[in-house]
Amino acid sequence: MAGLVPPGIPAVPADVSHTAHTKHDEKTDYMNLPCPIPYEELHREALMSLKPETFEGLRFDFTKGLNQKFSLSHSVIMGPTEIPSQSAETIKIPTAHYEFGANFIDPNLMLIGRVMTDGRLNARVKCDLTDNLTVKANAQLTNEPHMSHGMFNFDYKGKDFRSQFQMGNGALFGANYIQSVTPHFSLGGEVFWAGQHRKSGIGYAARYETDKMVATGQVANTGIVALSYVQKVSDKVSLASDFMYNYLSKDVTASVGYDYILRQCRLRGKIDSNGCTTSYLEERLNMGLNFILSAEIDHRKKDYKFGFGLTVG
Amino acid sequence: MASRVSLKTKGKGGKGSKGSDEKSAARCLKEWSTWAMKKAKVVTHYGFIPLVIIIGMNSEPKPQLYQLLSPV
Numbered sequence: 001m002a003g004l005v006p007p008g009i010p011a012v013p014a015d016v017s018h019t020a021h022t023k024h025d026e027k028t029d030y031m032n033l034p035c036p037i038p039y040e041e042l043h044r045e046a047l048m049s050l051k052p053e054t055f056e057g058l059r060f061d062f063t064k065g066l067n068q069k070f071s072l073s074h075s076v077i078m079g080p081t082e083i084p085s086q087s088a089e090t091i092k093i094p095t096a097h098y099e100f101g102a103n104f105i106d107p108n109l110m111l112i113g114r115v116m117t118d119g120r121l122n123a124r125v126k127c128d129l130t131d132n133l134t135v136k137a138n139a140q141l142t143n144e145p146h147m148s149h150g151m152f153n154f155d156y157k158g159k160d161f162r163s164q165f166q167m168g169n170g171a172l173f174g175a176n177y178i179q180s181v182t183p184h185f186s187l188g189g190e191v192f193w194a195g196q197h198r199k200s201g202i203g204y205a206a207r208y209e210t211d212k213m214v215a216t217g218q219v220a221n222t223g224i225v226a227l228s229y230v231q232k233v234s235d236k237v238s239l240a241s242d243f244m245y246n247y248l249s250k251d252v253t254a255s256v257g258y259d260y261i262l263r264q265c266r267l268r269g270k271i272d273s274n275g276c277t278t279s280y281l282e283e284r285l286n287m288g289l290n291f292i293l294s295a296e297i298d299h300r301k302k303d304y305k306f307g308f309g310l311t312v313g
Numbered sequence: 314m315a316s317r318v319s320l321k322t323k324g325k326g327g328k329g330s331k332g333s334d335e336k337s338a339a340r341c342l343k344e345w346s347t348w349a350m351k352k353a354k355v356v357t358h359y360g361f362i363p364l365v366i367i368i369g370m371n372s373e374p375k376p377q378l379y380q381l382l383s384p385v
Contacts, residue, residue, distance in 0.1 A: 062384075064380075064384070066369065066370075066376035066380050066381070067369075067372065067373075067374050067375075067376050068374075069369065069372050070368075070369030070370070070372055070376065072381070100362070102362050102365040102366050102369065103365070104365050104368050104369045104372070106372075111364070111365045111368065112365075113361045113362045113365050115362055119358075121357070121358050121361060121362070123357065123361045139357065141354060141357060141358045148354060150354075169350075
């Protein structure tokens with residue numbers, strides 16, 4: 001009689017016990033949390049969707065790879081450049097410049113340098129000293145005295161936390177730390193001290209992410225409260241919204257945007273509570289040939305920026 | 314009043330001579346570090362891009378020199 005029991009029936013309780021076992025595994029293992037993303041990339045998804053690099057005028061970028069790791073880039077930019085002005089209206093000066101760049105990208109060492117015709121150098125260095133320790137340096141050097149900036153960052157990556165120490169010119173010191181609290185939620189904080197301006201600040205940040213959405217919040221004692229929410233509606237579409245509030249100067253900005261990543265193009269657009277609409281299109285014409293259109297319309301400030309460009313390589 | 318003022322200045326003069334030794338060490342260090350930062354800035358400004366190019370030209374597989382200049 002026992003031998004006549006069909007093989008399917010004992011399999012069913014085994015299945016039930018298997019699913020019960022996996023459900024037990026899904027209960028969070030607090031000793032094995034994932035490593036959180038770096039503190040400065042907290043709002044990464046929202047920034048990618050809502051703040052594309054809009055420009056005005058013509059932009060032509062040519063990148064020539066000499067081998068897998070080393071490439072040279074030539075850029076031509078022609079168009080009006082905004083200069084900061086005290087009055088409400090924007091002042092633009094037409095400029096044209098050529099920028100030469102050299103990039104060396106290795107798994108352990110990354111060197112990126114860009115130099116413009118007016119002598120400005122933009123240099124970035126990232127070096128992985130060990131698996132967990134990374135040194136980064138960033139500098140903008142000009143020929144004018146006292147207008148150059150440099151910053152060093154030392155990053156330490158732990159099993160489920162990241163910490164960073166920053167040193168910049170003008171006696172700027174900062175440190176930040178972010179820790180995974182659950183598999184989806186991470187909390188972090190930062191402090192900084194600017195010697196030249198005699199300012200110090202402290203801030204806190206939180207990030208909750210799942211496969212479908214990312215929500216972040218950041219508060220600082222300089223008065224900034226920044227919240228963002230990104231929903232990944234499908235593989236091709238993401239919607240993002242952003243809220244920035246400065247409780248000291250009572251400035252509020254909210255924006256809503258979309259990001260369509262399609263086969264041949266990437267289209268990003270956003271609208272602001274200041275009445276500013278932005279749109280950015282990158283169209284892939286051919287392998288390695290990209291056509292870029294950028295538009296930023298601000299009816300309140302009467303500032304209309306349209307740009308087009310071509311990226312080769 | 315005059316005697317009090319002169320006492321004050323004498324006191325300040327005395328303290329100044331003792332403090333200037335410590336101050337000069339800190340000032341010396343600051344001057345040297347400022348000089349070093351200025352030189353480092355000039356070296357980085359002129360040398361960073363050539364450094365990247367030299368490191369790139371010596372990486373494997375070694376690119377040819379004409380590839381630096383030709384647009385192909």
